[in-house]
Every structure is written in structure tokens, then in C-alpha cells.
Amino acid sequence: MTAVKVGLAQINMTVGDLRANAAKVAETARWAENNHVDILLTPELTLTGYPAEDLLLRPEFISRQLQVLEQLCRDLARHRGLHVVVGYVHEQDGALYNAAAVLSGGRVIARYLKHELPDYGVFDEKRYFAAGGEPVVFAVNGVKFGLNICEDAWFAASPALAAENGAQVLLVLNASPYSVAKQAERLGQVGRNVHGLPTVYLNKVGGQDELVFDGASFVLDAQGVVVQRLPVFEEALGIVGFDDQGRPEPLYPVNSPAWPDMHAQVYQALTLALRDYLGKSGFSSVVLGLSGGIDSALVLAVAVDAIGAQNVRCVMMPSRYTADISQIDARRMADGLNVRYDEIGIAGLASAFELALSHQFAGLEPDTTEENIQARVRGTLLMALSNKFGSLVISTGNKSELATGYCTLYGDMVGGFALLKDVPKTLVYELSRWRNRQSPVIPERIIERPPSAELRPDQTDQDSLPPYDVLDAIIELYVEKNASIKAIEAAGFERDVVAQVVRLIRINEYKRRQGAIGPKITARAFGRDWRYPITNGFRE
Incomplete structure (x- = not known):
């Protein structure tokens, strides 16, 4: 009784x-x-x-x-x-x-x-x-x-x-x-x-x-x-x-259903985190750059699920290196979700910056400087839309990119909330496939294509980084489990690759400190969990 x-x-x-x-x-x-x-x-x-x-x-x-x-x-x-x-x-x-x-x-x-x-x-x-x-x-x-x-x-x-x-x-x-x-x-x-x-x-x-x-x-x-x-x-x-x-x-309730699996929970965590951050901060809408790649596609899906299509705006900003299929897939996804979709070409804007700097850059070969100009033009456009219409910019970078600095400060890092900040790239793929099993919203080609920043001809992420399954495993061991370099090598990873990844994590602390906050979903997230000095003479 x-x-x-x-x-x-x-x-x-x-x-x-x-x-x-x-x-x-x-x-x-x-x-x-x-x-x-x-x-x-x-x-x-x-x-x-x-x-x-x-x-x-x-x-x-x-x-x-x-x-x-x-x-x-x-x-x-x-x-x-x-x-x-x-x-x-x-x-x-x-x-x-x-x-x-x-x-x-x-x-x-x-x-x-x-x-x-x-x-x-x-x-x-x-x-x-x-x-x-x-x-x-x-x-x-x-x-x-x-x-x-x-x-x-x-x-x-x-x-x-x-x-x-x-x-x-x-x-x-x-x-x-x-x-x-x-x-x-x-x-x-x-x-x-x-x-x-x-x-x-x-x-x-x-x-x-x-x-x-x-x-x-x-x-x-x-x-x-x-x-x-x-x-x-x-x-x-x-x-x-x-x-x-x-x-x-x-x-x-008398009957207690089991809690959902990991992918469902992470997706729900991201959805709730975004909805509450907006609502508790006084925002009702968001704007994001939709590139035709998988990160921005997942962010768009989460945003629509969190606050409704009517409150989401996406902008494709093609450069001279943007593939036609990127524009096609971005437009197709936006149409399928019934969100506002705009295209603003940046080739002319990037050329104007390069022309303004041509005297200072005389005699120097193009490098990542010109790539970053494109990303910063995009960031400026998104922030202008945010200022004018009161929508929060959601940045689309993932944990793997933030760990290694494969992102542009004041470019694709701009925004008020970094939804995927603690989501490794391999998990981005898994969540995208999970979301499509609920209802297909991300075009399959976006998931299957090799990832690329599309800032130079024929570019892929793996030109600069190890394969993401290797990279994410090293990041998990070093960042989340605090493993030593020797322990990571003993786990079967090549010494040069481990050294490269650890070096990238160390030298890009200054970038992460200037990035937007984002929700923690792993055992150790950059931000509140990770408190490393920017100026740091220690080498492991």
C-alpha cells in the first residue's frame, strides 16, 4: 500500500x-x-x-x-x-x-x-x-x-x-x-x-x-x-x-521506455541546445552558410527540427571554385526542407580584395591567404544579414576542424553558436545517416562526396589532414582521454601522423579561443573542459 x-x-x-x-x-x-x-x-x-x-x-x-x-x-x-x-x-x-x-x-x-x-x-x-x-x-x-x-x-x-x-x-x-x-x-x-x-x-x-x-x-x-x-x-x-x-x-508513467540510442540522443542534444540557446538569448531565427557539404547540411537539418523551417535562412555563397553539384545539392536540400534559400556570389568580392592587396602581395605566389579571403568574405556577408534581420549566425565547423585549425578565423568560424563544435567529423556522417533514416532530408550525394572546402581547384580535406577516421581517433585519445603521444602510438597510429595532429591541436589554441561557443556532447569539449594556455612552450 x-x-x-x-x-x-x-x-x-x-x-x-x-x-x-x-x-x-x-x-x-x-x-x-x-x-x-x-x-x-x-x-x-x-x-x-x-x-x-x-x-x-x-x-x-x-x-x-x-x-x-x-x-x-x-x-x-x-x-x-x-x-x-x-x-x-x-x-x-x-x-x-x-x-x-x-x-x-x-x-x-x-x-x-x-x-x-x-x-x-x-x-x-x-x-x-x-x-x-x-x-x-x-x-x-x-x-x-x-x-x-x-x-x-x-x-x-x-x-x-x-x-x-x-x-x-x-x-x-x-x-x-x-x-x-x-x-x-x-x-x-x-x-x-x-x-x-x-x-x-x-x-x-x-x-x-x-x-x-x-x-x-x-x-x-x-x-x-x-x-x-x-x-x-x-x-x-x-x-x-x-x-x-x-x-x-x-x-x-507506469511503463518506462528505454532511453534511445547514442545517435538519437546526440541529435536530440543538439536540437535542444540550439532551441534553448536561441530562446533564452532572445533570438527567434537563424541564418547559416549552406555550402553543399555535409557539415552545413547537418546544421540545417538540426536547425529546422529545432525551431521550424520558417525561422531558418540559408545562403549559398559560391566562388569560382564551387562545384556545380554543390549548388545543386544545396538548393535541393533547402527546397526539400522549405527554408528560405539565397545565393550570393563571392567571386567578384574576393577579386576586389585581391586587387586591393595586389601591391602588397606583388611577387608572392597565391597560398592559403587567398583561400582565407574567400572564407572571410562569406563570414562578412553572413554577419551583415544577421545585423540587418536580427537572426543569429550558426557556424558549421566541426570538432575535427577546430582541433586542427582547419577553419578560418573571422571566416567560416564567425557566428553566435557553433552547433557542431564538439561533434567529430566521423560522427557528423553518422548523425547525417541517422537523420536520413528518420526521413530523407540530406541529399545522398552530400554524404557520399569527399569533403572539400572548395577554396582552390580540386581541393579535398585529406590534402591537409589525415583520413577522418584516423584523425578523430587520435583527437579522442589526446583530447578526451588525455593519452600521451607514446600511448597513442602504442595504440597503432603512425608516429608522424600523431605528431602532426598534436602539433596542430597545440598551435591552433588561439583560434579556438576566438570561436563561438557550442554544446558539449563528448567527454571533453573545447571550451569549458579544455583549458590550455595559448602561449605554451611545452612540447610532449
Whole structure:
């Protein structure tokens, strides 16, 4: 017999929008009351959004957040018998804490201060917060619930402390960002550390700058078996019942479908990241350069799926080196998706630049300088359209290109959001094929053609780079797994190729620092994860 109903609010918060975040909690509380829920669990730092970064250093931000919490507490008093667990920033004795408050009857009946503060990868919590150390256990209808916040459940100490203090069920608030295979990692870590406590793991969902949160909340029984799960990359509500011994029973949804495969998840992550970055930044439309190549084709498909064809504009900017089939395929794809398509030739513009520089370049052979002029003309045109029409430019470069510098600063790197920044080229192909299996939107020739920047006659990417399967494998080992050069060579890669790739990664740090942000989907992304100095005398 169900003694307590726990509601899971897998919701999408906006960093800094304190009142809107509180309003969403209040709205969800009305749903909880209508469904006779006893405890409503919301994500980590619900009120501020996560990560709030240096907003947390502003005293007014903290004080206004506490005012919003007090008002929310009063507003929730009407929901008699409902306990709402809200993530917020607590201030005490001059220190800030990542905290959770249990609101009931118009007051805070319990307060938990996060114990474990992550300070690695994308996390920087020790910059802002002090660590708590005390357990919190509260009872509802005779069942005792312990609280943890995110990283606490990745170690054994905090769950053990809750169990020692009588907890029968562990409630965990989370803001755990997505990367490939992250869900399996969470299940493994949490399952090992919760000391046989049935556990409700509630994760936030939504995009926030370079991070995307996948939700994928779940409930474990005492044996660590998943008894309930919520969807990935969408807001969702769930209810799980507990009997007087703390045994869980899914009540809504009763059936929990398995999470989708990796390609579906990465595509959903990119779609949600783009939609939220635009919506939370005040943009409603995008513009991108459509080249007839696979990167821009995938970006176009994601953009249409994210915000609708009516909000997407693509521009083909052919040069004298652009193949006819590139224009044909670009136009065909744009027509198939019913997006606005324009062509602006750049041959004359590039020639004008070359003529203006002819005196300075006298006696010198053409090289990548002239190639980059073409890319920078295109970047200027896209930014002009952005300025005039208020659309955000989406850049189309992928992780493989950014790693090696196979991109043009102030050219194809311009834009407000780099959608494929953390997507290796080999995965670009895989995602394109996956998207076409759902419905064919990318012309097959775009996928099958050898990739080319089309900045000189008969150019292909492999004129300058190793084959992408080799390149991406080396990048994964060196960047994502922090492997040494010797270890990469021992994995079967040629010494000269490894040296070339590592050198390109090192000398192009300055480019990456000036590029647009983009969503993290791998274990280590350029940007928040990767913090290498630009001026750097170390050689491995």
C-alpha cells in the first residue's frame, strides 16, 4: 500500500530568471496537489538555474533569490500536506552553499547543504560555495527521506550518512550535464554508492550556453534496479509511490521506455541546445552558410527540427571554385526542407580584395591567404544579414576542424553558436545517416562526396589532414582521454601522423579561443573542459 507519493519535476530552468523559475515550481506544485503528491522534487539550484557562474558573486543576485524563495514558500502554503524540495543558494555566516530547502506549510522545515563540490571538467563549484557536512532526514507519513545533491551521490559518504540517520529513501537533486554514455555512468556510480537505499534521482533538462542537460531522471529500488525512468531531452513529470518500508512503485508513467540510442540522443542534444540557446538569448531565427557539404547540411537539418523551417535562412555563397553539384545539392536540400534559400556570389568580392592587396602581395605566389579571403568574405556577408534581420549566425565547423585549425578565423568560424563544435567529423556522417533514416532530408550525394572546402581547384580535406577516421581517433585519445603521444602510438597510429595532429591541436589554441561557443556532447569539449594556455612552450 502506498504511504507516500513523490513527484519528479524534470523541468527546464533559465539561469538568472528567478521569478520565472519560481513560477514554474509553483505551477508544478499545482499539478502535484491535483495528483495527491506528498513530496515534489525539483532539480539542483532550481531558483537560480545552473550554472549561474559569477552571478553568484553579486550580492544583489543572492539577496533577490532569497526574497523569491521566501515568496515561493508563502505561495506554496496553500498546498496543504505538500512538501516541495527546492534547490537554491543559501547564505550563512558570509558563505554561500549549494542547498536544498524542504518547503511545507509556508515555512522551511529542513535545509540541506551540499557536501561534495565538484571542481573538475565543466564544474567550478569550489569557486563559489562552501561545503556542508550534516545529513538531513525528514519524515512524511511515517517514511523517512534523506537528501543529497548531485555529486554527493557519486561518493559513498553522504548516502551512508543519510542511512545512518534513519533514511529509508534517498532523494537526489541534480544538474548533471549530458555527454555520450553519461546515463550509464550515472546509473553505475549512484547504484554503487547509495547503500541499499531506494533512490529518486531527479535531473534537470535544457540547454545553458555550452552545456545541455538531458533529464533522464530515474528511480532505483534497494537492489539498484531501475524501476522508473523519465525521458531524455524533454520536460517531464513523474510520480513514484513508496510503501511504509520505503519500497518504490512507479505510478506515473507506469511503463518506462528505454532511453534511445547514442545517435538519437546526440541529435536530440543538439536540437535542444540550439532551441534553448536561441530562446533564452532572445533570438527567434537563424541564418547559416549552406555550402553543399555535409557539415552545413547537418546544421540545417538540426536547425529546422529545432525551431521550424520558417525561422531558418540559408545562403549559398559560391566562388569560382564551387562545384556545380554543390549548388545543386544545396538548393535541393533547402527546397526539400522549405527554408528560405539565397545565393550570393563571392567571386567578384574576393577579386576586389585581391586587387586591393595586389601591391602588397606583388611577387608572392597565391597560398592559403587567398583561400582565407574567400572564407572571410562569406563570414562578412553572413554577419551583415544577421545585423540587418536580427537572426543569429550558426557556424558549421566541426570538432575535427577546430582541433586542427582547419577553419578560418573571422571566416567560416564567425557566428553566435557553433552547433557542431564538439561533434567529430566521423560522427557528423553518422548523425547525417541517422537523420536520413528518420526521413530523407540530406541529399545522398552530400554524404557520399569527399569533403572539400572548395577554396582552390580540386581541393579535398585529406590534402591537409589525415583520413577522418584516423584523425578523430587520435583527437579522442589526446583530447578526451588525455593519452600521451607514446600511448597513442602504442595504440597503432603512425608516429608522424600523431605528431602532426598534436602539433596542430597545440598551435591552433588561439583560434579556438576566438570561436563561438557550442554544446558539449563528448567527454571533453573545447571550451569549458579544455583549458590550455595559448602561449605554451611545452612540447610532449
